[in-house]
Amino acid sequence: MLLVAALTACQGRKEQEEPAMDMQQAGQRAEALLDGTMEAIHPSVKWVYGTPSETPCSTGLNRPTGTTTVFRSRNILTLVSEQRRGELLEQVRRYWEQQGARDFSVFSDKDVPRIRATTSDGFSVVLQVGDIGNVFVRAGAGCVADSAMTYPAETPGTLGGPKKEELTPREHSDFWSSGEVRRSSTS
Incomplete structure (x- = not known):
């Protein structure tokens, strides 16, 4: 009886360790989460792709596991005033x-x-305001199976993408850049 319980526990642990998706699938899922998040913000904001991040996972002894943590991001270029940050976080x-x-x-x-x-499928999602008032959103998954990856055309640091990531907000919005506390009637 103890042997059966031990074998079942080991099999369960092994199944948990096997990634449910590969890097390409994780990248696509992260992009979908970010696209949905940007579409959910009203009034809409101007944004650009952020630099993607891939970090190899390792054992406690720094040995590769054949898995990688994958994150994608969006940088919001619309100026979001301090008074509007709470509204943005709440919408998201x-x-x-x-x-x-x-x-x-x-x-x-x-x-x-x-x-x-x-998320229900294990992705981390983060919206954060940076120290210069820049706003960015990240989505990703930890330790997915290694694979080749593709990126949207305008992704910084990738083939065909810009060399440098844009971080500084510069686009004015009558709603998001406003210092008014009350909500705009056009939103």
Whole structure:
């Protein structure tokens, strides 16, 4: 009886360790999460692709596991005033919640607030305000199977993409850049 229990436990652990998707699939899923997030923001904001991140996973002894953590991002170029940051975070939180995200973590710092959650399929999603007022959104999954990857054409640091990532917000919005506390009637 103990042998059966031990074998079952080992098989369960082995199944958990095997990635459910590869890097290409994880990249595509992250892109879909980010596209949906950008579409959920009203009024809409101007954005660009951020630099992707791939970090090889390793054992505790720095041995490769054949898996990689994959993140994609979007940088919002619309100026979001300090007074509008809460509205932006709330719109994104509601959208992620509607998509089945859970385990929300909110860092309510006045200057660099952020919200983080986990989707039902295990992706991390983060919206954060940087120290220069820049806003970025990231989505990704940890330790997916190694594979070749493709990227959207305008992705920084990739073939055909810009050499440098754009971080500084510069586009004015009557709503998002406003210092007014009340909500715009056009949103």
